[in-house]
Amino acid sequence: MAMTITEKILARAAGKTRVIPGDNIWVKVDILLTHDICGPGTIGVFQQEFGKTARVWDPDKVAIIPDHYIFTRDVKAHRNIDTLRQFVQEQGIRHFYDPAESTYRGVCHVALPEVGLVCPGTVIFGTDSHTCTHGALGAFATGIGNTDAGFILGTGKLLIKVPKTLRFRIDGTLPPRVMAKDIILRIIGDIGFDGASYCAMEFTGDAIAALSIEERMTICNMAIEAGGKNGIIAPDEKAFEYIRARTSAPLDPVYGDPDATVEHEWRYDAATLVPCVAEPHVPSNYAPARDRTGVKLDRAYIGSCTGGKITDFRAAAQILRNHKVSVPTFLVPATVEVAEALLSETFDGRSLVQIFADAGCEEIAPPSCAACLGGPEDTYGRTSGSEAVISTTNRNFIGRMGSKNSRIWLASPLTVAASAVTGHITDPRDIS
Amino acid sequence: MNATDTQIIRGKVYVAGDNIDTDQIIPAQYLNLVPTIPEEYTKLGSYALCGLPDTCLPFIQPGAVTSEYTILVAGRNFGCGSSREHAPIALGAAGIKAIVAESYARIFFRNAVATGEFFPFETARRLCDTFQTGDEAILDLKAGTLTRAPSRETFALNPLGAVAPVVAAGGLFAYARQTGMIGKKG
Numbered sequence: 105m106a107m108t109i110t111e112k113i114l115a116r117a118a119g120k121t122r123v124i125p126g127d128n129i130w131v132k133v134d135i136l137l138t139h140d141i142c143g144p145g146t147i148g149v150f151q152q153e154f155g156k157t158a159r160v161w162d163p164d165k166v167a168i169i170p171d172h173y174i175f176t177r178d179v180k181a182h183r184n185i186d187t188l189r190q191f192v193q194e195q196g197i198r199h200f201y202d203p204a205e206s207t208y209r210g211v212c213h214v215a216l217p218e219v220g221l222v223c224p225g226t227v228i229f230g231t232d233s234h235t236c237t238h239g240a241l242g243a244f245a246t247g248i249g250n251t252d253a254g255f256i257l258g259t260g261k262l263l264i265k266v267p268k269t270l271r272f273r274i275d276g277t278l279p280p281r282v283m284a285k286d287i288i289l290r291i292i293g294d295i296g297f298d299g300a301s302y303c304a305m306e307f308t309g310d311a312i313a314a315l316s317i318e319e320r321m322t323i324c325n326m327a328i329e330a331g332g333k334n335g336i337i338a339p340d341e342k343a344f345e346y347i348r349a350r351t352s353a354p355l356d357p358v359y360g361d362p363d364a365t366v367e368h369e370w371r372y373d374a375a376t377l378v379p380c381v382a383e384p385h386v387p388s389n390y391a392p393a394r395d396r397t398g399v400k401l402d403r404a405y406i407g408s409c410t411g412g413k414i415t416d417f418r419a420a421a422q423i424l425r426n427h428k429v430s431v432p433t434f435l436v437p438a439t440v441e442v443a444e445a446l447l448s449e450t451f452d453g454r455s456l457v458q459i460f461a462d463a464g465c466e467e468i469a470p471p472s473c474a475a476c477l478g479g480p481e482d483t484y485g486r487t488s489g490s491e492a493v494i495s496t497t498n499r500n501f502i503g504r505m506g507s508k509n510s511r512i513w514l515a516s517p518l519t520v521a522a523s524a525v526t527g528h529i530t531d532p533r534d535i536s
Numbered sequence: 537m538n539a540t541d542t543q544i545i546r547g548k549v550y551v552a553g554d555n556i557d558t559d560q561i562i563p564a565q566y567l568n569l570v571p572t573i574p575e576e577y578t579k580l581g582s583y584a585l586c587g588l589p590d591t592c593l594p595f596i597q598p599g600a601v602t603s604e605y606t607i608l609v610a611g612r613n614f615g616c617g618s619s620r621e622h623a624p625i626a627l628g629a630a631g632i633k634a635i636v637a638e639s640y641a642r643i644f645f646r647n648a649v650a651t652g653e654f655f656p657f658e659t660a661r662r663l664c665d666t667f668q669t670g671d672e673a674i675l676d677l678k679a680g681t682l683t684r685a686p687s688r689e690t691f692a693l694n695p696l697g698a699v700a701p702v703v704a705a706g707g708l709f710a711y712a713r714q715t716g717m718i719g720k721k722g
Contacts, residue, residue, distance in 0.1 A: 128698055130717070141567040145621060148572025153709050153721065173568060180568035187570075233619040233643055249621035249647035250571065251708055259718055263708075265698065297555055298613040302642050331616065331641055386555055477564040477618075501557045501617060503587045504564075 106361035108269040109338055110304040113244040113358045117227045125268040125367075133165065134243075135221055136256045137230035139212050140170035142249075144187040146231055149254025160195050161260035167199040167221055168192055169212035174203045174472040178480040210439035210471030213237040213325065213409035217317075218441055220351025224339035225358035229256060234409050234498065236327040240320035241347060242339030242357055247328065267333045268367040269304040270295075274311040276374040281532040283419065284319035285411065285496070285516035287311070288326045289382050291370070293390025301331035303367060306360070311374035312337060317346045318415040325410045326498050329387040379531045381494070382514040385502045393519050393531040402491040404429065404524035405505070406517055407436030407469075408476040411496020414445045416517040421456045423521040424463040426536055430527040433465040434485035436474040443471050465524075478506040494523045545633045545655075545675040547606025549667050550595055552588070554611035558618040558644065560587035562626040571625045580622055581629025593669050596630060603630040607673050607682070610637040611664045615644025621651060628653025634675050636682055636693060638662055649699045652707030657682075657693040666691075 105122050107115060115123040117131035138146050150158065160166055168188050173181035185203060192200040199221065201209040209215035213234050216222055224242030228235060231253045238245035248262070256262055272291055292299070305327040312320065320337050327335030337343075339357045347355065381396055383389035406412065406420050417437065437443040446456040446468065457468065466485075475485035476497040487493060487510035495505070500512035515523070518532035525535060566583045569576040581602055585595035596603045608627065614637040615623060624647045627635070634655040635648070648656040655677065663682070667673070672685035675693075683690045696703055705711035712718045 142620065144570045145572055148570060152572060178568055180570075184568060184570065231619060231621075233617065235619075247619035247643050249619055249624075249643065249650060251621060251647065251650035255650075255708055255712065255718075259712075261717070263712075263717075297616060298639065298641065301613070301639065328617075328643075331613065333642055477559070479564055480568065481565065499557075499559070499617060501559045502589055504559050506565075508587065508589060 106364040108304065108306060108364040108366060109242070109358055109360035110244055110269055110306065110334060110336055111266060111364070112360060113225055113227060114266050116225070116358065123266045125266050127266045128263060129266060130261050130263050131227050133229055133256050133260050133262060134226035135165055135167055135228040136253060137167045137169065137212055137216055137228065137235060138253055139168070139172055139232060140181065140184050140188060141172045142231035142253070143168055144184045145250040146253040146257065147187060147191050149250050150257040153254060154258040158258060160257045163195050163197045165260070166197050166257065167216060168197060169201050169209060169215050170203050171211045172473045173479055175470055175484065176480040176482050181480060208440060210437070211409045211412065211473055214413055214438040214442070217241060218350065218439060220347065220353065223347060223353060223355055224343060225356050229253065229262060233328045234325050236332060236335045237321050237325040237409060239324040239334050239336035240317060241343050242337065244334055244336065246334045267302055267304045269306050270300050271306045271308060271366045271369040272372070273369060274307070274309040274372045274374050276311055277314070278311055278374045278377060281518050282377050282379055283516040283518055284315055284322040286377055286380050288323045289380050289387070289390055289514065290377055292326065292330045292388045293382070294370070295330055297329070297386045297388040298331040300327065303332055305330065305332040305335045307335065307337050313340060316415055317342060318413045321413065322410055326387065329498060379516060379519045379533065381519065381529060382500055384500050384511040384513070387498065387500060387514060393515065393529055396529040399513065399529040400492060401431050401494050401523055401527055401529065403431050403493050404433040404520050405475065405485055405493055405495040405497065406520055407434070407438065407474055408497040409438060410498040411517055412436055412438035412442065414442045416496055417442065417446055417456055418449070419517040420521040421451055421459045423518060423525065423532060423535060425451050425454065425459045427525040428464045429524040431524055433524045434469070434475070435460055435465055436469045436485065437471045439471050475505050478504060494520050494529065496520050543677050545606060545677070547633070547673070548604055549607045549609050549669065549671045549673045550603070550605035551664050551667050551669045552608065552610040553664060555613045555616055556610055557616045558620050558623040561585055561615065561623040562620065563587040567620060567622055569622065571622060577625065577629050580626040584626040584630035603632070606631060606633050607675055608632050608635045609663050609667045610635065611662060612638045614640050616641035619643045621647045624648045624651055624653045636663055649702050650708040652703070655703065659691060659693055661691055663691055
């Protein structure tokens with residue numbers, strides 16, 4: 105019987121020839137990802153349940169990427185990183201990227217593919233809801249809690265339900281200055297904040313094929329904002345090229361059957377998509393940017409696993425190289441690799457760092473999750489009052505960036521940059 | 537804690553609306569607390585639902601570490617957002633024994649089942665418009681009903697379905713041991 109890419113990956117990981125949505129199956133895990141805010145609790149569960157001296161099922165399949173609370177004076181945050189250090193040493197885990205060492209990477213969902221740990225056809229669980237990002241390279245990837253992660257540490261397996269698939273086919277060509285973020289915000293707006301609950305979100309069509317891997321990551325990253333279990337894009341030559349540049353591991357991709365049944369297929373003509381925002385306080389509050397030019401802003405923010413990749417900063421620089429910002433504009437590269445590219449990449453002889461400085465942006469922060477999720481009081485870019493923020497991040501919940509009284513509009517890096525220039529929500533097509 | 541120790545849950549109800557996200561359940565600044573450290577587990581409970589807008593009734597009274605409410609009644613998509621297990625744990629640590637919502641976000645529901653902190657029930661009816669914060673209620677696990685104590689109105693809860701055996705066993709580890717997936721503890 106025909107299966108979707110998600111069903112096929114899960115069937116293979118369960119050692120079955122076929123699965124159907126609703127089946128509860130034990131799957132073998134290829135990568136378990138954790139970080140500084142859920143890692144210590146996961147280790148706690150593992151040691152409570154399997155014993156203080158228990159060994160993880162496979163130290164080479166565990167990736168521990170501290171990224172959330174790194175550049176803070178918070179004592180517990182540092183204790184938590186120490187807990188990770190001790191654990192990786194005891195267990196011989198080599199995929200650990202210590203914030204105090206030159207091996208530090210930054211935001212886990214950008215770092216994991218960077219270090220070559222995301223391969224097509226694999227099963228990846230992470231103690232972070234944005235683990236769904238990794239479907240951009242054809243993996244099944246989803247977020248879990250500490251207890252599930254502690255279970256995986258001990259067994260390398262997890263019991264999961266096979267999701268139904270919702271397919272999103274985006275054909276045609278995206279208009280200039282319309283980005284992946286505009287595609288996914290439109291989809292979430294159409295299907296709702298819980299519109300993909302328990303479902304796989306499969307993205308396909310020429311417009312998806314034309315996107316860079318980083319732009320595909322933006323789309324899969326936000327599957328969770330519609331309640332999706334995973335986001336996934338069939339791997340292609342672009343994906344293989346990205347992966348081969350980062351790992352020599354043998355690749356064993358999985359493709360869906362063309363006649364596989366999906367729960368529903370949504371079709372879009374890319375040419376009809378426009379720069380947009382998600383208004384406070386849910387990511388499904390879609391509005392075209394041109395319909396919200398009356399919204400005055402107090403700050404702009406470019407960063408996070410969704411919007412802090414080099415592609416995102418390149419896009420922002422396209423606009424900011426000709427302008428000055430009129431509101432405080434905070435920049436947080438997702439990873440060290442992105443931060444380095446900001447220095448090395450140039451537009452007309454100026455580095456991106458120089459362009460942002462000339463435009464009057466705030467000093468660029470070191471790579472981490474920073475104010476995407478508020479964090480400790482001393483976090484860079486954290487809101488503290490009733491700020492109106494336009495941001496490339498993924499969530500605009502009440503209090504998400506710190507203060508319960510601040511309001512967040514989500515948008516693409518182009519829309520954020522254009523809005524930073526004018527001080528109100530601005531369609532990037534309406535600025536040079 | 538294991539939520540399966542009792543057949544009847546009795547207590548005060550706290551009512552919340554739709555899309556109560558994990559940042560409202562436990563704001564990110566408290567994610568430096570590690571749930572498996574007992575004093576930090578208690579501390580997480582003391583911050584449960586402190587991210588709700590200030591216009592909401594407090595879930596925990598100022599100065600208290602646990603809540604006077606035992607049952608939480610909510611609307612759609614409860615627990616949406618992050619995979620932080622701190623969220624169900626904070627609610628459990630605060631004293632919540634059962635949640636009755638129209639629907640849950642997937643990861644939150646799964647974490648609730650895996651930790652066994654409380655019973656995550658769904659109802660076909662939108663009870664957050666029927667109940668009021670402070671109502672006394674009785675949740676009968678065996679009968680699968682929620683009764684509003686003063687009026688005796690009774691509402692059916694949806695069966696827990698595929699996760700029932702996991703909940704009945706007392707969480708993921710207990711279930712895995714019961715079914716022979718992993719060996720005895722220690």
